[in-house]
Amino acid sequence: MLRRLIIALCGLVWALGPGTTQELHPGIIGDDNRVAVASDTPPWNSIGHVNIEGYRSMLKCSGILLSSNIVLTAAHCVIDVTTNKVFAPYRIHFLQNVHGTRIAGHAKAKCVRFLPDYQFGVGAAGLPLLRRPQSLQFLARDVVAIVLADPLTIDPIPLLEAHEIKLGLRLVHASYPADRRYQLMADFQCRLIGVVQDLWLTDCDTHPAGSGGPIFARASGLPTLGAIMIGDVQNRVTLAVPITEWVESARGAQCGI
Secondary structure (H helix, E strand, O other): OOOOEEEEEOOEEEEEOOOOOOOOOOOOOOOOOEEEOOOOOOOHHHEEEEEEOOOOOOOOEEEEEEEOOEEEEEHHHHEEOOOOEEOOHHHEEEEEOOEOOEOOEEEEEEEEEEOOOOOOEEOOOOOEEOOOOOOOHHHHHOEEEEEEOOOOOOOOOOEOOHHHOOOOOEEEEEEOOHHHOOOOEEEEEEEEEEEEOOEEEEOOOOOOOOOOOEEEEOOOOOOEEEEEEEEEEOOOEEEEEEHHHHHHHHHOOOOOO
C-alpha cells in the first residue's frame, strides 16, 4: 500500500520508491476545514512559530511548548538543507502565541535533542535522503525537542494516554501555516484514520509551515496533546508522530555540560 508515495514535509517534497517529485500540495483533504483560533488560554497559548534566523527559503514550521523550556516540532525543521547539518541553536527561535504583530513570549534555543535512532539527511538537490526506504519507521522519529535558553510562561498541557488511542479518535490539528503565518489556524473536524509503522494517518488539513504543529485528541474535557504533525501524502492522508514515540525522550530533554 505504501510502496510509492509522495511525502511533503514542510517545504520539501520527496518520494518513497521509484518516481519523481511533484509540486508541493498544501495538505488539504477534501474541503478546507481550517478555522482561525484567537485564544490566550491553554492549550492554544502554547503554540507558536519555529523560526530560523537568517534562513530565507520557504522552510517554516510550527511548534508547541511541552514545558516552560521545551518546544516540540518536526525534526526536519531544524536541518539546514544547504549543509545537511543541524542549524546552530542560537539561530533557532520560538515565538509563542502569535497574534498578528503581538507575541506572548520569545526565546532562542540552547540546544536541540533528537529522538534515539533518528536518521535524516538532505541531499544536494534539496531532497531528503532515504536511509531505510523499505519502511516508514524512520519518519516516526521525525520529532525534535528544542531546549530553550530562557523559560517561557505556560499552563500545563494534558497529554493523551496510550490506552485512549483508537481508530476514529476525534482530533484537532493547530498550526501557523504559510498562508496564515500570523494567525493560529485549526482543523476541528478530523480523525485518526490509521496507524502504520508507528505513524498516525489522519485526515487533518495541514499546510506548509504546519509541520511541527500539535495534534490534540478530543476524547473528553480539555484537548490532550496526542501527536506532532510532520507532513502529508498526496492530499490523501496527513502524517503525525504520536506521543508514544516521543514523550519519554522529549520530557526529559536537557543540554549537556
